[in-house]
Amino acid sequence: MELEHLFIPTVVLGSSDKIRSTLPIEGLNSSSWMRKLVEMMCSVFVASWTGVIKYHGPRPSTRPHQVFVANHTSMIDFIILEQMTAFAVIMQKHPGWVGFIQKTILESVGCIWFNRNDLKDREVVAKKLRDHVQHPDNNPLLIFPEGTCVNNQYTVMFKKGAFELGCAVCPIAIKYNKIFVDAFWNSKKQSFTMHLVRLMTSWAVVCDVWYLEPQYLRDGETAIEFAERVRDMIAARAGLKKVPWDGYLKHNRPSPKHTEEKQRIFADSVLRRLEES
Numbered sequence: 460m461e462l463e464h465l466f467i468p469t470v471v472l473g474s475s476d477k478i479r480s481t482l483p484i485e486g487l488n489s490s491s492w493m494r495k496l497v498e499m500m501c502s503v504f505v506a507s508w509t510g511v512i513k514y515h516g517p518r519p520s521t522r523p524h525q526v527f528v529a530n531h532t533s534m535i536d537f538i539i540l541e542q543m544t545a546f547a548v549i550m551q552k553h554p555g556w557v558g559f560i561q562k563t564i565l566e567s568v569g570c571i572w573f574n575r576n577d578l579k580d581r582e583v584v585a586k587k588l589r590d591h592v593q594h595p596d597n598n599p600l601l602i603f604p605e606g607t608c609v610n611n612q613y614t615v616m617f618k619k620g621a622f623e624l625g626c627a628v629c630p631i632a633i634k635y636n637k638i639f640v641d642a643f644w645n646s647k648k649q650s651f652t653m654h655l656v657r658l659m660t661s662w663a664v665v666c667d668v669w670y671l672e673p674q675y676l677r678d679g680e681t682a683i684e685f686a687e688r689v690r691d692m693i694a695a696r697a698g699l700k701k702v703p704w705d706g707y708l709k710h711n712r713p714s715p716k717h718t719e720e721k722q723r724i725f726a727d728s729v730l731r732r733l734e735e736s
Contacts, residue, residue, distance in 0.1 A: 509661075519544045519599050524625075524627060549570070552572045585620060613701070614700070619683050633666065640658060
């Protein structure tokens, strides 16, 4: 039976219509306290936007050999998901106050940072991911396999790293309603600070979150095919259009050699059509 939770803006309602307290309780160990504090901090952020967040499906559980993947519209995706469950997220290192929060607060829940421009960092991060999912005491691991923010109308190609861990993949579909504000963060045009200011000065941030059924690698299925199957599920549930683009092209220009090869293929096709006509 599907459970639904509605966040407006600092109270989470469950299927029993009882208020779930976000404050730590006695008897929790230090890691549990830290998880509750991070969840509460994220709830405060959501309240500052007058967030109206509706959660569908069972709340994620803490168990080994699983990873959660979601489509990506803004860094606030992490905050919206984190207020319900203290995920350990894999995230790009950031400067400024965001970097300060990463180092001083988010590392306490096991978050993993990477540098997109450091090729050696990929191997280190891949090892950390494999190690993380093996331990039952670690917080659930959350990955945004698109690798970049997309405008919540499309979904770009998923990176295969999350689908090569040999564990259950739990899809999460996120869909924002633009009725009051567009939650897409265009990092090329706006800093994250100004993005938050825009959200805080809007009427409300309205969003639906669906926790979908866990998926497993099928016999004979490659990691890329697995990633596409999960992307199909998320796109269908959130009403997103799939496009065959690599999201990293937003950050890195394609090499001249690759561009010239595409131009040559296009020129050859034009010449063939001219010869046939």
